[in-house]
Structures are given as structure tokens and as C-alpha cells.
Amino acid sequence: MPGGYMWHARTTETDNSAGTEAGSVATPPHPRAKARWYPAVALTVDILGVGLPTALIMGVERQPYAYLSALVAALCWVAVRALRRRYARRELGESRGSLPVLHDWLILLGVLAVLRAAADLHHPALLCLAALIPAPVLTLTCSKLTWHHLVAARREAQVVTRVLVLGEPTAAGDVAEHLAGRTEHPYVVVGVVAIGDGPVRTGAPVATRLGVLMPEAADGDTTLVLAAARELEADVVLVAAGPRMAGERLRRLSWGLHDAGTELALAPGLVEFAVKRLETTSAAGMALLRVAPPVRSGVQQVLKSVMDRAGAALGLLALSPFFLAIGAAVRLTSPGPVFYKQVRVGQGRTPFVMWKFRTMYLDADARKAELSQANEHDGLMFKMRRDPRVTRVGRLLRRTSLDELPQLINVFLGSMSLVGPRPPLPDEVARYGDVELRRLAVRPGMTGLWQISGRSDLSWDETVELDLHYVDNWSFTSDVDVMARTFRAVVDGRGAY
Template identity: 80%
Template structure:
């Protein structure tokens, strides 16, 4: 029994640490996941459809309700939503939206083919509860699965194979996060030397491939059976040559043991990776980040239109907040500050004033009280913040004037946070990459803990956004921002 280090998760599965135990016989996923998902999907379509069609006195209401439910389940089954590996693994909204749009298309074709005359708006209203209930189901199973994995249950036991340093790095990377099902139970090292991980080194292979075709596989299989590993993960390294890996795969697959390869890529979204073949070699093509094209045009349209609409709709709220700021402390309603935007271009960022007028002058004397481990200055109980300012920060309403920056094109609705010039002056080459896109009012940092994140975690989240951005990911972040704002965690 091995004690592994893991993390108390934020929304991104990243913070804190504690010790947990990998049980000798971790159980599989709870059996109610599949029936719960199927029942929710069937009821979410069949009941509203039957009710509305009956209420509108449409013929064959029950038959078409059953057909719509069957179509919804079929769409989701064909897209592998009920597979054991998929159940409970995500609470994201975009896959459900994609499935629902496919369902609408399928039912529209059936309606035309059967020459039905049900009112289109009535049909659409009947289908609206389906994605909502499916999302609730996914969220409940996701929370249950996360809680189980914090207790080292419902996990996949992994045996890492590779040169000591590489295998240790892979094991440490997996044990440092809890937003995945993999638990490293041991290491098979190629050659001598310590593996920098808490996982036991259960076997060692020679530096060169053995003459016996099954030599490597025999040692690895013995270790896998001893540790009851579910599959073997091969870490990158020069000693694991193509022919040697091929022979190892033969032996493992013949015994029914799965094999996976860690290419060494980190924080690279799966959607950016393509598999190709050349001269019999399997290659991974990493698609460049999206920097222009239709998706960027859609983002610009959404930013400008969203900012304009937000300023119009929220104008009464702006007046109320402005009055509260002005009446409770001396000074202007708005606070303007130079920030650094895309490609290191400075701009003037707008916020509602949340501090007293001498806040900037007092920052130096509070430097020793900084509660953030990186280049940003953060204090949970900052004495410079006014009473109204604390409420505005808690609800993130102090940032609403940044809609002006979005409308002018200096910021986006979603993106990394805009840093101060003195922070950027201390950036290294990696941290400067955060500035290759427009900064945003919200982003992965906000839905993952905000000020509670360490500096390294903040940079990692921003780089993940910069490298893996897509228009649909912006939609997902905005949908999850509302919950983060209501929760208020890390807002100070």
C-alpha cells in the first residue's frame, strides 16, 4: 500500500496538498451512473414533449414523445456519452449543447419526412428541458466522482515505465493533481539511478533491449500483477527505442494489459493533437494556437456586442454603484490605472474605486503583508479598501467598467488578467507569453480560485488559455463565471 501526494482541487484541480492511500482493490465507478444518466435523458425529453403536445391537443403525443426520447438517447449513445470512461468525467456544457443541436436537426428531418405539422416553437419548447436536466445529471455525477477520487476510489492504477528521471517526473506530475483518474502505484526503471517520486521502484530493466523478445514484457507484467496495475504508461526517453517499444507492446497486449505513451507534452489540449503516419512511424502533430480566422472574428464581434449591450443594460446599476462609492468615501467614482495588454501595449483600465485616495501611496508600507507568492500584490484584509469596496470586490462588480475597455478593443470578455507595468518588468520569457492575447474581464483564473491561486498556478492557467484558445472555450468560461462570482471564493 503506497501513500501518494495529491491536491485539494480548485475548479482546475490544482491547489493544496495532503496524503491519501491507494487501496489494494479500488472499486469501479458507482453502478447508478449509467441508469441515472439514461433515466434523466429519457424523462427530460419524453415528459415535456408529451405534456406540451397533449396540452396543445396534438395527435400521437405519446408516440412522438417516445420517438424524441429515443432519438436523444441514440444521439448521446452514438457520441459515446454513456461509455464507462465518459460517465462522470466532465461537467462541461459544450458537449451537451452539441448533442442537443444534433437532436434538433434529427427531429427536424423526421418531422419533414413524416409530413407533420406540429408548431415549430412548441417542439422547441418541449426540447428545452433536455439539455438542462442532462447538465444537472452530469454535474451531480462529476461531484460524486471527484469526492470518491479524493478518497483514492474509482481510480485507474498506473505503472510507469521509463528512465528513472523521466519516469519520476511523469509520476510526480500525475500525483500533483486530482482532476484525472490516474494513480501511479509503481515505477519500472530502465537502468540504475533514483526516481524522483514517492512511488516504489518495483523492477529495473537493462539499458539495452534484451535478446529475448519477451524479456522486457516479462519483467513489466510481473510488476503490473504485483501492484494490480490497470495499464502501463511509458515515459519518454532515449532508451525506449521504437523496436523495443514494439516488442513490449506485443507482450503486454497478448496478456491483456493496456499500454499508453506519455509524449512529454503538458497543458496541450487534446483537440490540438493529430495522429499521422510517416514511413511506418506514428507521429503526433501539434496544431498551432488559433490566432486569426473565423473564430477570432467571432470573438471580436462577441466582445464588442456584449460590451455594448452590457453597458446599456447595466447603466442603472452603474448609477447606483457610483452613488454608493461617492457618498461613502471622498474621491472619484472611477479608478483608472495603466495596465499592460496584448503585445505589451499599455492601456488605461477602468474600475469602480474600491480604495481610499491614498491607496497607491500606502502600497509600499504594506509590501511585507503581501499574501501572494508571486509578482501580484494581494491582501485578504487590505486596510486600504473601503466598506463599499469590499462588497464590490466580493461580487466582482468593481470590474464592470472594464466593459468600456472591451468596447474600445483594449480588452476582451475572456482572457488573462491585465498585469501592472512593474509586474511585467519582472516577467521572464515564459510569463511574457501571457501577453500574446488580449487580456480579459474573466478567464480560467476566475473560475479556478482567483486570488487563492499561487503565482505559478495563475501563470499555468493563463498559458493554457493562450495555447489552447477556441471560441467555444470562451463560451464555456463565461457560463462558469457566473457560479464563480456567486461563490466569491478568492475575491478580495
């Protein structure tokens, strides 16, 4: 699926004005539905993930009704997941996040607690909790494996939803290009219906064009759009936001498409907005999409501060032996101090001193200028995969991210957070534009979306995009999810140098 597009063998128009040739390339056969084993595997993992540990632990501890308890717990887990539509074909494989599984598991604990009290059972609470802990771990593992399988299938143009984009040339082209830029979603653009003249700058073929004004005939637009949808075998007609397809004209088109059994979707033009910030409402019969402002205060911010301070304090106490061992290794293998202190820029452009274990030789800062031509990063950050300034112990510390542990001091003091954007250097901030400066609206973090998404392997634009997504869509539960995914990123070590 080159560039994220599919071309159909029978294309109705070639948009020469855009410099794009709609080639007659036959689309290989592809299944529309997800693999049949998805729901079967998900159900099996959920049943066994609760039933087996509960039966084993309760049986070994000689608790009454051990096997009946295991059966009830397994059925409750499946019921909770089913009621929350986790087995729906539309949902299976679409998420690898840990928060939905955690939410389901907490509901299961509540349900089983009520049943335990109602049945007047006296199984030890800690024993019951231990028996249920494997369930979310196995379910999340299954979810991630299914997600990876689904993404791989979509890269081969399978298990996709064929989309016909409709809109003014510029808007339609932007939507098509945005969808083509990623492969983790199910939508594949098979063609464009442009409203009016003008180039459509996208690799997808232009199937037909509609007039600028609403046609007098009620089915004027519908006939052309349906013909294009059938010709390209489109599953969905996606309307890009614009004044030429709105109001009564859009209403008539929706009637015609729905009567013909074709799905209609609207792209309002919002990019990188989390779904949880969007709310549908209406006024005077007009549908409205309300965008909630980013969370900057309230209970969630209080919880974040408590988690940061408490987590940093516990981390410093628990990891103190590692601090001593790492400090000794740094001190004995290269001359200089154990810690490296560097001025970084925090929330609101406030400078602070960031702590790290020293991973470079003492003349590292002085040699940065002479190595500037060897910078392997495309943006404002300086990164080298084999930086000669890094010590042998430093390479290991960077690979395992252990050099970042002293930043727990910054988190405890309040200049940093456990989760947030990467803290930039003052010379980087001096070259920031208005877009990049928005990264400084929140406290920088020890980990963040940039770390679990590739770290130094990311381009500058990708790094900024991830940080802005975090800044605009932050929530306390998203921080929990990032921390859960950080462990895997640290173990994997990709992008750390």
C-alpha cells in the same frame, strides 16, 4: 492516497539512491469500476429532461400528438447521446464541461427539425424550443454531480486505474510526480520500472530495473515488466518518452504486454496541450504525433471579435441602470470619483487604461508600499483578504465582481476581451520572465480560467499555468464554456477579495 500514490504490500525493490523508502503499506481494497448508478441516472435524467417538459408544454398548449412527440423527442435525445458515447462507462463522470452537452443538444434540434418537416407537423418552432431547453440544463447538472462524486471517490483511492510507469529514471520520475500532483484523473502510480541506474525521484516504489541496452532474448523486458505489473496489480504500463525504450525495443514490449492482456500507454512528454491540438499520423511506418499551432487568426478569431464587441455593447445598454445605482452607492459612501482608471498591460505589451468602479479610498495607491509586507499572494500580484484600503461598498462590489462591469468599455474599444488572461500591472510585467510574458500573446479578459478556478485563492504558479493553458489552447468554443462557468464562480464568490 497520500501524495497521489498507492503502495502495494509486496514491493520488489527499495530505491535507496533516490532517498525513497518503498514502505510495506497494505493497499486497502478498492473498486476498479465506477458506480453502477451512473448510467441509470444519466439515462433517466435525459429521458425525463426531454419527455416531461415536452409532454407538459405540448399538452397545455393542446398541440396534436403531444405525448407521442414527447416520446420521440426523448428517444432522439438518448440516441444522440448514445451515438456520441456519452453513456459509455469510460466517459461517464469524466467531464463537467458544458460544450459536449451543447453540441449534443444542437444535434438534437437538427434531428427533430428534420423529423418535424418530414411528418408535416406544424408545432410552433418557439414552443418546441421552449420544451427542449430544460434538457441540456438537467443533463449538465447531472454530469457535474457525477463528476464531483467521481472526483471524491478518486481522492479516496477508488475508481482508479493502477499505473506502472516505465522509463529512464528522470523521465519516469517526472511522469509519476505529474500524475501524483492532481486527483481529478483516474491514473494512480503504483510503481516504477526504471531503465538503467540512477535515482528515481518520486514517492512511488521502484519495482525493478531494466538494462540500458535491448536484451538479446525477445521476452527479456516483457518478463520483468509483466512480473512487476502482476506483483503491483497494475492495469496499465505507461512508458515515459526516452531513447532507451523506443523503436524495436518498444515494439517487442508492446507484443508481450498485449499478448498477456496488459494495456500499454505512451507519455510523449507534452504537458498542458489540449487533446484537440493533437493529431496522430504516420510516415514510413513510424507513428507521429502532430501538434497544431495555437489559433491566432481565422474565422474563430473573427467570431471572438464579433462576440466581444456585440456582447460589450449589449451589456452596456442592458446594465446601464445598474451602472447608475452602483455609481450612486460609490459616490455617496466615500469621497472621490465613481470610476477608477488604472494603466494595465495588454496584448503585445501595449499599455491601456482599464476602467473599474472605485472600491478603495483615494489614498489606496500611496498606501500600497506600506502594506507590501502584508501581501498574502506568493507571486508578483498584491492581494490582501482584508485590505484596509477597500471601502464597505467596495467589499460588496468585489465579492460580487460588480466592480469589473466598466471593463465592458475596454472590451468594446478593443483593448480587452470578454475572456482572456488577467490584465497585469506595468510593475508586474517589468519582473516577468520569458514564460510569464507569453501571457501577453492574447488580449486580456474580463473573465478567464483564473476566475472560474479560484481567483485570488490560486498561487502565482497556478495562475500562470492557467493563463498559459488558455493562450496555447484557445478556441471560440472554449470561450463560450468559460463564460458559462463564470456565472457560477461569480455567484459562489470564492477567491474574490
